[in-house]
Amino acid sequence: MSARDEILTAVREAVRDAPRGQPPGPQPTVPPTDRSAMLERFAALAADYRATVIRCKASEVSVHVLKALRDARRVILPAGLPEVVVEAVSGRLGKDAVAADAAGHAELEGFDAVVTTCAAGIAATGTVVLDHGEGQGRRALTLLPDLHVCIVRSGQVVPDVPDAVRRLDPQRPQTWISGPSATSDIELSRVEGVHGPRTLVVLLVGDR
Amino acid sequence: MSADAPTFLGMPPFPEAAHEALGNEQLRHNLRRATGTIRDKRAQVIGELDDWEGLRTRAALIKDTALHDLDRHLVELEEQLVARGVTVHWARTAEEACMIVGDIAQSHDVDEVVKVKSMATQEIELNEALQARGIAAWETDLAELIVQLGHDLPSHILVPAIHRNRTEIRDIFRAEMGQVGRAAPEDLTDDPAQLAEASRLHLREKFLRARMAVSGANFAVAETGTLVVVESEGNGRMCLTLPEVLVSVVGIEKVVPTWDDLDVFLQLLPRSSTGERMNPYTSTWSGVTEGDGPQECHVVLLDNGRTRALADEVGRQALRCIRCSACLNICPVYERTGGHAYGSVYPGPIGAILNPLLKGVGHDEQVDSLPFASSLCGACYEVCPVKIDIPTVLVDLRAQVVDAHREDRRPHAEAAAMRAGAWAMGSSRRMALGQRASGLAGAVLGRVSRRANASGRQVLGWLPSPGSAWTRTRDLPVPPTESFRRWWKRTR
Ligand code: SF4
Numbered sequence: 001m002s003a004r005d006e007i008l009t010a011v012r013e014a015v016r017d018a019p020r021g022q023p024p025g026p027q028p029t030v031p032p033t034d035r036s037a038m039l040e041r042f043a044a045l046a047a048d049y050r051a052t053v054i055r056c057k058a059s060e061v062s063v064h065v066l067k068a069l070r071d072a073r074r075v076i077l078p079a080g081l082p083e084v085v086v087e088a089v090s091g092r093l094g095k096d097a098v099a100a101d102a103a104g105h106a107e108l109e110g111f112d113a114v115v116t117t118c119a120a121g122i123a124a125t126g127t128v129v130l131d132h133g134e135g136q137g138r139r140a141l142t143l144l145p146d147l148h149v150c151i152v153r154s155g156q157v158v159p160d161v162p163d164a165v166r167r168l169d170p171q172r173p174q175t176w177i178s179g180p181s182a183t184s185d186i187e188l189s190r191v192e193g194v195h196g197p198r199t200l201v202v203l204l205v206g207d208r
Numbered sequence: 209m210s211a212d213a214p215t216f217l218g219m220p221p222f223p224e225a226a227h228e229a230l231g232n233e234q235l236r237h238n239l240r241r242a243t244g245t246i247r248d249k250r251a252q253v254i255g256e257l258d259d260w261e262g263l264r265t266r267a268a269l270i271k272d273t274a275l276h277d278l279d280r281h282l283v284e285l286e287e288q289l290v291a292r293g294v295t296v297h298w299a300r301t302a303e304e305a306c307m308i309v310g311d312i313a314q315s316h317d318v319d320e321v322v323k324v325k326s327m328a329t330q331e332i333e334l335n336e337a338l339q340a341r342g343i344a345a346w347e348t349d350l351a352e353l354i355v356q357l358g359h360d361l362p363s364h365i366l367v368p369a370i371h372r373n374r375t376e377i378r379d380i381f382r383a384e385m386g387q388v389g390r391a392a393p394e395d396l397t398d399d400p401a402q403l404a405e406a407s408r409l410h411l412r413e414k415f416l417r418a419r420m421a422v423s424g425a426n427f428a429v430a431e432t433g434t435l436v437v438v439e440s441e442g443n444g445r446m447c448l449t450l451p452e453v454l455v456s457v458v459g460i461e462k463v464v465p466t467w468d469d470l471d472v473f474l475q476l477l478p479r480s481s482t483g484e485r486m487n488p489y490t491s492t493w494s495g496v497t498e499g500d501g502p503q504e505c506h507v508v509l510l511d512n513g514r515t516r517a518l519a520d521e522v523g524r525q526a527l528r529c530i531r532c533s534a535c536l537n538i539c540p541v542y543e544r545t546g547g548h549a550y551g552s553v554y555p556g557p558i559g560a561i562l563n564p565l566l567k568g569v570g571h572d573e574q575v576d577s578l579p580f581a582s583s584l585c586g587a588c589y590e591v592c593p594v595k596i597d598i599p600t601v602l603v604d605l606r607a608q609v610v611d612a613h614r615e616d617r618r619p620h621a622e623a624a625a626m627r628a629g630a631w632a633m634g635s636s637r638r639m640a641l642g643q644r645a646s647g648l649a650g651a652v653l654g655r656v657s658r659r660a661n662a663s664g665r666q667v668l669g670w671l672p673s674p675g676s677a678w679t680r681t682r683d684l685p686v687p688p689t690e691s692f693r694r695w696w697k698r699t700r
Contacts, residue, residue, distance in 0.1 A: 003299060003300045003304060005297040005298060006299040006300060007460065007509070008283070011282070011515055012279050014518035015276050015278065015519075018521070020273070021269060021276070023269065023270055023273040026466075026468040027468075027471050027472060031679070044223055049484075049488070086247045101270045105450055106416065122572075124256075125485040127487065139449040139491075140449050140500075143450075158478060160475075161474050161475050161486075164471075165468060166471075170432040170494055173492065173493040173501065174491070174493075175490070176474075176490035177488065177489060178486040178487065178488050181442035183350045183440055184351070184482065185354070185367055186369075187373060187400065188241075188246060188370075191403075194404050195348075195408060195442035195445070196488070197442075202430060
């Protein structure tokens with residue numbers, strides 16, 4: 001018998017007489033009663049895990065992206081980012097300093113920063129979720145550069161994890177990000193910045 | 209480099225190993241500090257949720273019903289993975305799994321792989337197997353790196369180097385990093401930020417160079433063929449994203465039926481393990497994504513004793529475990545002995561039941577001693593996010609161990625039980641815990657094994673606890689379901 005058949009047979013045998021229950025079904029979600037409190041919470045909890053959080057109006061996005069980029073010299077701007085952002089960044093740094101992608105890992109290592117949109121924000125945990133679609137690029141783009149500026153539209157923020165799970169598409173690769181990379185492996189003292197971007201800036205846009 | 213890496217093979221039974229660990233002051237100090245910190249953080253973030261209990265119940269039910277229909281879910285998972293370009297392998301044993309991974313590595317002609325921390329690959333001793341075939345396996349999780357560079361063994365599920373303090377870590381980095389890659393800076397201090405930076409630089413070149421990665425998975429979603437890796441440092445993202453080939457070794461019990469089921473687990477796991485509302489990074493992927501990440505993906509579905517555990521009526525609940533390690537952090541025995549005494553990659557209360565369940569009892573003294581490595585205080589059950597009733601499983605396994613040795617001329621089990629007993633009674637605090645435990649054992653036994661003696665008084669036929677082997681020949685009164693101390697505390 002193949003390993004597959006043997007394992008499946010053993011599984012069936014093992015639970016043959018076990019009592020059966022009903023799975024509980026999806027956890028009910030409750031729509032937010034107070035949107036502005038929810039956005040406040042999202043901002044506060046993202047900051048609690050050491051992301052830099054900036055709230056701004058839609059018209060101020062480019063200004064704040066430029067501020068957040070500080071002295072970054074080369075920046076990845078994935079396809080699908082708002083045009084105003086692309087124009088502002090390439091206007092300041094020059095066309096050669098920005099790219100929508102890089103050819104290989106080594107070339108990508110030469111970029112200091114990446115600016116993206118996201119697929120969702122989660123208020124109860126201060127998390128941003130990328131599904132690597134429009135404006136976010138393939139996964140490596142948000143991994144190797146040391147600074148990640150993430151634009152979150154206020155309408156994308158949901159109250160809690162179940163709301164996010166419902167609205168995300170499992171067929172897309174996803175990266176859930178809660179603050180910058182961190183470790184607590186040395187005497188459990190938290191250190192930011194091990195392998196992923198050491199600085200995460202969250203721009204929460206709208207509702208202001 | 210891991211040629212001289214130790215393994216858990218041939219570890220002495222728990223009482224001896226524990227005795228040795230108890231003499232190690234540094235270890236106990238490191239552990240007390242670490243588990244205390246994590247317990248406080250955990251309590252705080254759990255307090256933020258309205259209905260932690262409801263989540264636990266839901267999670268236990270999801271896992272239970274998933275395990276009951278595991279064959280169906282596994283077949284569905286396989287179909288979904290294959291449809292998304294993944295090659296699915298099945299491994300009955302550790303050897304088969306290691307063989308599969310080694311063959312994939314060899315077919316790509318690689319002599320090194322980068323690894324994301326994974327309990328399953330530690331369990332099957334994949335690194336050693338790859339090493340034997342001339343393939344270096346680089347651990348990339350900071351704690352795993354500390355363990356690997358220190359030629360050491362992991363002692364905690366989540367923080368495998370929890371037994372090391374910062375100065376020890378600095379010394380290991382200084383001495384060892386240069387042997388296997390980019391050396392630590394000359395002036396490296398024991399500041400955690402500097403140590404983390406040294407590991408960032410040391411591993412970066414490996415991430416950029418590696419053509420193959422090996423991961424585990426925290427969850428595998430049958431309905432969508434999605435694997436999930438929950439991590440903190442970004443080393444997981446590096447491994448899951450940069451190499452061309454990705455092999456994920458997944459225990460068959462990791463399956464959850466639907467994508468929606470993840471909502472419960474992504475709330476429970478980070479809060480229960482690191483005491484965070486959410487861990488820094490969670491990656492999910494459903495097979496191969498064109499133009500993004502590894503273009504060749506393999507999944508190895510691993511049994512290695514899981515179907516044996518599944519067949520154990522009382523013990524099968526252990527397969528719900530999401531490896532959060534909360535039961536280790538709360539356990540008074542673990543806090544004093546550390547993880548190595550359990551002689552397995554799965555230490556602490558969960559290890560004390562999972563190892564005997566996966567391996568079976570009656571043929572290895574070390575494994576047989578584990579169900580006695582507990583005071584049955586019940587704290588592990590109270591914290592477990594998937595409500596595994598560890599004390600009840602321990603009690604049942606003790607009985608199984610005693611049964612397995614019933615025919616022995618040599619009094620193995622009795623000796624083990626007595627040693628564990630002597631140890632448990634060694635302090636008044638432990639005694640207090642033991643009394644809570646005997647109340648618990650009383651409740652359990654009251655249901656299953658009461659019989660009347662000549663005078664009609666209820667007695668225990670046997671007592672599956674540190675005194676079990678004893679009571680086969682001596683009738684003991686049934687312990688009251690509430691111990692005197694607890695009654696006193698309650699009614700005073
Ligand atoms: S048994 Fe429960 S508490 Fe222990 S590691 Fe597993 S899930 Fe966590």
